[in-house]
Every structure is written in structure tokens, then in C-alpha cells.
Amino acid sequence: MSEASVAVHADADLLAQAVAARLVVKLLDAQAERGQAAVVLTGGRIAAAVYRAVAALPARDAVDWSRVDVWWGDERFLPAGDPERNETQARAALLDAVPLDPARVHPMPASDGPAGADPEAGAAAYAQELARAARPGHATLPHFDVLMLGVGEDGHVASVFPEHPVHHDNRPVSAVRGSPKPPPLRTTLTLPAINTAEEVWLVASGADKARAVGMALAGAGPVQLPAAGVQGVTRTLWLLDRAAAADVPPRSRSLR
Numbered sequence: 704m705s706e707a708s709v710a711v712h713a714d715a716d717l718l719a720q721a722v723a724a725r726l727v728v729k730l731l732d733a734q735a736e737r738g739q740a741a742v743v744l745t746g747g748r749i750a751a752a753v754y755r756a757v758a759a760l761p762a763r764d765a766v767d768w769s770r771v772d773v774w775w776g777d778e779r780f781l782p783a784g785d786p787e788r789n790e791t792q793a794r795a796a797l798l799d800a801v802p803l804d805p806a807r808v809h810p811m812p813a814s815d816g817p818a819g820a821d822p823e824a825g826a827a828a829y830a831q832e833l834a835r836a837a838r839p840g841h842a843t844l845p846h847f848d849v850l851m852l853g854v855g856e857d858g859h860v861a862s863v864f865p866e867h868p869v870h871h872d873n874r875p876v877s878a879v880r881g882s883p884k885p886p887p888l889r890t891t892l893t894l895p896a897i898n899t900a901e902e903v904w905l906v907a908s909g910a911d912k913a914r915a916v917g918m919a920l921a922g923a924g925p926v927q928l929p930a931a932g933v934q935g936v937t938r939t940l941w942l943l944d945r946a947a948a949a950d951v952p953p954r955s956r957s958l959r
């Protein structure tokens with residue numbers, strides 16, 4: 704179990720640059736240690752800024768992208784190529800610009816995909832894809848070197864929303880209906896699956912995130928504030944800009 708640590712940057716742009724630099728180093732370190740790397744992506748504005756910043760970093764070419772597995776922590780259940788899909792956003796911002804092995808890019812199902820228009824079937828299909836890549840000794844999930852999350856104003860992470868039935872789902876992947884953030888249908892890794900990642904990075908920018916970030920670090924309950932239930936195996940890292948860090952409790956501030 705890892706203690707959370709907090710890094711604060713002056714503004715959203717510097718935050719995105721710093722997270723991008725960390726991500727490149729994390730992928731390089733994982734490849735040095737394991738010969739490959741696995742990253743779990745998320746959606747939202749700050750994630751898109753991070754992906755664009757990675758694409759613009761010359762050091763990105765030091766990564767062997769053909770040995771990177773790309774997974775998603777959540778997805779909006781929409782047709783393939785829909786501009787609102789997290790996959791579409793990540794491809795445009797980064798994935799299309801680097802020489803990935805298409806077989807190692809694992810988008811969550813689209814509503815017009817082979818699993819059909821039923822989000823439950825889509826979630827089951829993604830769970831199977833994860834299980835096929837499972838690491839030795841683990842039945843259901845591959846090794847995730849780093850899993851990135853945005854944080855909602857309400858404290859949601861991935862598509863795990865406060866007080867939502869997804870909290871009672873103990874499968875690794877859940878179909879979400881009635882998401883308070885549009886669109887209503889989504890697919891998400893559940894908190895127990897998220898927490899199998901070696902490192903989890905929670906990235907948040909802007910004053911409207913300050914309350915949720917502060918409450919999560921102060922030890923709120925995960926059903927009321929899902930971000931509070933996130934814990935990477937070796938590291939839980941909050942990467943914030945100053946505005947989002949305004950309510951970080953004093954005992955976390957010493958880590959800044």
C-alpha cells in the first residue's frame with residue numbers, strides 16, 4: 704500500500720509538460736526493467752494536454768513504442784471515431800504520432816463494435832481482452848506500469864462516480880449507465896482494478912477541482928468521493944496545478 708504524494712506546478716500548461724516528462728521517463732524505466740511497458744489512459748481536458756505534450760517532447764523518440772501496451776481506464780460508450788470518445792482524443796493527441804504496434808493498443812469497446820450496442824457486453828468483452836493479457840499468477844489483469852486518472856469536480860475518477868452502483872461491482876470492468884457527466888453510457892475499470900496498477904497518477908488542474916482534491920487527500924470515503932479510494936501498488940501520485948492544490952491538507956503539503 705502506497706502513501707499518496709503530491710506535486711504542485713504553477714499552472715495547467717506546466718502541469719501537462721511535467722506529467723508528459725514523467726510519463727516518458729516511466730515508460731523508459733519500465734522498458735529497461737521489463738523489456739516492455741503498459742500505460743492506462745484516461746479522458747478529459749488535462750489528459751489531452753498531457754498527450755499533446757508527450758507528442759511534442761523530443762525524448763518521446765527514446766521510447767520503443769512498439770513495446771508499449773496502451774489500455775484505457777474508462778471510455779464513453781459511443782460509435783468508433785466519435786470525437787467524444789477518449790480513444791479518439793488520445794489517438795489525435797498522441798497515439799497517431801508514435802509508432803505503436805496496433806495489436807498492443809486496446810481501446811474499450813465502441814457502441815457500434817463487434818460486442819454490439821449493449822454496454823454490458825462491451826464491458827465483458829474488455830474484461831476478456833484484459834484477461835488474455837493477464838500477467839502470470841494473476842487471473843484477470845495485465846501488469847499496468849502506470850495508470851493515469853483525471854479528477855472530476857465531484858471527485859469521480861475514470862467513470863466511477865460518487866454513490867453510483869458501480870461501487871458494488873467487483874468485476875474489473877463495469878458498464879456505467881446514467882453517468883452524471885455526459886454521455887450517460889460508459890465503460891470503466893472499477894476501483895479494485897485501478898488499484899492493481901504499480902503507479903497511479905491523479906492529474907487535476909483548475910480551481911473547480913480544489914474541493915474534491917482536498918477532500919480526497921483528507922481521507923473522504925471512496926463511495927462519496929471515488930478519488931479517495933485510489934491507491935497504486937507502489938505509488939499514488941497527485942499531480943496538480945496551484946489552483947487545484949488550494950485545499951490540499953497541511954500534512955500532504957509537506958510533500959510539495
Ligand SMILES: O=C(O)[C@H](O)[C@@H](O)[C@H](O)[C@H](O)COP(=O)(O)O
Nearest residue numbers: 746747748749853854855860861
Ligand atoms: O471520460 C471521462 O470523462 C474521463 O475519463 C473523466 O474521468 C475525466 O478524466 C475527468 O472528468 C476529468 O476531466 P477534465 O480534466 O476534463 O476535468
